[in-house]
Amino acid sequence: VVSVPATLHGAALVLRAGALADLGAVVTARADGASRGVVITDDVVAPRWAAAARAGLGPLPVDLLEVPAGEASKTRETWAALTDRMIALGCGRDTVVVAVGGGVIGDLAGFVAATYHRGLPCVQVPTTLLAMVDAAIGGKTGVDTPAGKNLVGAFHHPVAVVIDPATLGTLPRRQLRNGLAECVKHGVIADAEYLARVVAAAPTLADPAQPAGAAMLDVIAGSVAIKAAVVAADAREAGRRKILNFGHTLGHALETASAFRLLHGEAIAVGMVLEADLAERLGVATPGTADAVRRAVRAVGLDPTLPRDLDPEVLLALTRTDKKARGGRVEYALPAQVGTMAGSDTGWAVPVADGAVRSVLAAARER
């Protein structure tokens, strides 16, 4: 499947099992004039997929730049090391950056591409489900600093996003479920029918024997379309893009409070259930919304329960440090029902007093 959706900011989208083989053609079509490439990847992905990516790039001269896997590599220091390597290699404006890996590599390599020689063309090749349906879509790139995640970065839209679901064949199942949390989110915020397809396909999706089956392609395509449409409607995050934060206000608090024992998707799975509860309690969501979210979270193999060891007051305090706090109330992206978000008249964010969140957390601890 090769297309240039109007909603992907001019980026070409290639989505098919085996798409790594198309990389050379994609570079020719979308980064015309590139006479060399750098593949940026991590040391877990490299032994599995770098050779296939290189082969796909064909006769293009390519240097492989590898960083240690994990969030700890998403720093200004790694950015400096990568750009220093490229300077030493003599890379000029004729270089295309090919990011092969999860969201860490996509953000980091995307930021290298955004800044090197004031901007090089970048091809995003996401190899985790989370990166396929979320991180590689929308043009955000950047690095973390000791003060917080993603504090230094740039918008830099890739010239192409090449998604090869076959790469999911080597992804640990826990990481796959991590990405499915974002697929559930996309269904809840925009498309009840899509959510039903994700839930129905869940048993097949988790099957490592068919990482690139038709169901997986459908789930990825649906999520990419939803995220791309939301971003296209609001490229600079003035309003509607806020709906992508559903589950993330409490989710980020859970991630931090658990000292990152919970993966991002595991935390937002719980966050979505809690925030849907909150929406019902506030009379924003129709009754049954939270149950539907809970069922979907369970269906994709994620745990909807609030871990007992996390202190509600600590969670509350963490929501207030989130950048979404305004005038003593924290803003939440809340559903009106599955498939529709509330707040179209108030900038897609609902200010919520601490008391309501306290009640929801207390009730969740009772369950």
Ligand SMILES: NC(=O)c1ccc[n+]([C@@H]2O[C@H](COP(=O)([O-])OP(=O)(O)OC[C@H]3O[C@@H](n4cnc5c(N)ncnc54)[C@H](O)[C@@H]3O)[C@@H](O)[C@H]2O)c1
């Ligand atoms: N730019 C955005 O809009 C955006 C959106 C969401 C998340 N993000 C960022 O994405 C990052 C998280 O992304 P992630 O969850 O992909 O994490 P990740 O990049 O750390 O990948 C998770 C793990 O899976 C490994 N891996 C990747 N592909 C593999 C494969 N095919 N087979 C085996 N192992 C593989 C990686 O080496 C890593 O150890 C965070 O830094 C987050 O801030 C960015």
Ligand SMILES: [Zn+2]
């Ligand atoms: Zn997320």
